[in-house]
Amino acid sequence: MKNITIGEIVRGDQEVFPPYLYEAYQSTRRRAPMLPLIEVPLTLSELTGPGAVISAITPEDADLTRNAGTGGEAIGQRIIVTGRVLDDRGTPVPNTLLEIWQANAAGRYLHKRDQWPGPLDPNFLGMGRCLTNEEGIYRFLTIRPGAYPWKNHPNAWRPSHIHFSVFGPSMLSRLVTQMYFPHDPLHALDLIMNAVPTEAARKRLIALYDHDVTEPEWALGYRWDIVVRGAYATPFESKEVER
């Protein structure tokens, strides 16, 4: 992990993680720390973590087209979003919780603070969750989210995206991120995506259209793998530990 300096507050890998202060994204101006992040050794506290924190998950939780429980189906282009959660050695991360949320097909969130005049869909909550299987694979059925305006600057629009919260094997692997869709002209204009410092890292936030995932007469398929930091420091040996 590279060191950091004052005025360049970046966590961990500077080619991957955005800076905390990114002036163009106005909300960072009062929320980014200004003092240097503290370099600390990794301990058992960081190499452990909550893992599968919510065990009571049903298959319906991963179907955003129907999990509003109204009996109706969400409006929009039906899509499958699937992929693997891996650590940076390529080891699949099984049985870990993914939570997702997104706007509806019109670009509107079901949230009291989203008040732009895009229509709500009574059959769409815009949230889902699942656990990865033994091979680290997750799978959601949802609808393609619309783009939506925000007030960061005049005529600001967010590209279509799905928010992901991932736990992974330890505290080090905790990740909150966003998945984007290919060939969206709004990518080049999006401050949040462009806060990621390198083109290569930004591209990794974009799902691939995968015709093998697409199901005939049913739904388009997108594939997106998520790579989190692994927990692979030397295991603590109990015989060394006397309390």
Added chain:
Amino acid sequence: MTILPLTSSQTVGPFFAPALLREDAIRNVLIQPETSGERIRIEGQVFDGEGLPVPDAMVEIWQANANGRYNHSADQGPAHLDPSFLGFGRSGTAEDGSYWFETIKPGRVPFYHEQFQAPHICVTICSRGLLNHLVTRLYFEDEQNNAKDPILLCVPDERRSTLLARRENREGMIVYRFDIVMQGAGETAFFNL
């Protein structure tokens, strides 16, 4: 050995609450009646660089049980597991930036070479305006072992107090107050993790 590039972080944004803070995803209460350990309540507020409360943050915590054992396969130490204690908490913040947890005071967990860490709780903060989550630790102000804690010693002297939760006794309840200042005067010491 293949090293895959990591997936970048992006902000949690303003609209996460219906998903991440749905009724069965919130974890303000970490304890069950049979959980062993000293009951404590953790309270605090999250503030931004203008000193204003942050009403749209999420605070997550991770801690060992009262014996100093994490409920995780990487902790193979001799301390006893408490099956009734996972050690994970998640709270939103209210309009006044406040969050709370009901938990137990964690025991001391190992560092290296027969050293131990002072009791502490790992704290993670997500909000709109944070492109990466923030990582810090809560320590207990009335804990003598703080002076030798290897992580606290990494924190410059003048910033160390930002990691110490203040003890209050309130109607028979032990409360530790831990405010989180994202920026500016009294800025919390955050870790590069």
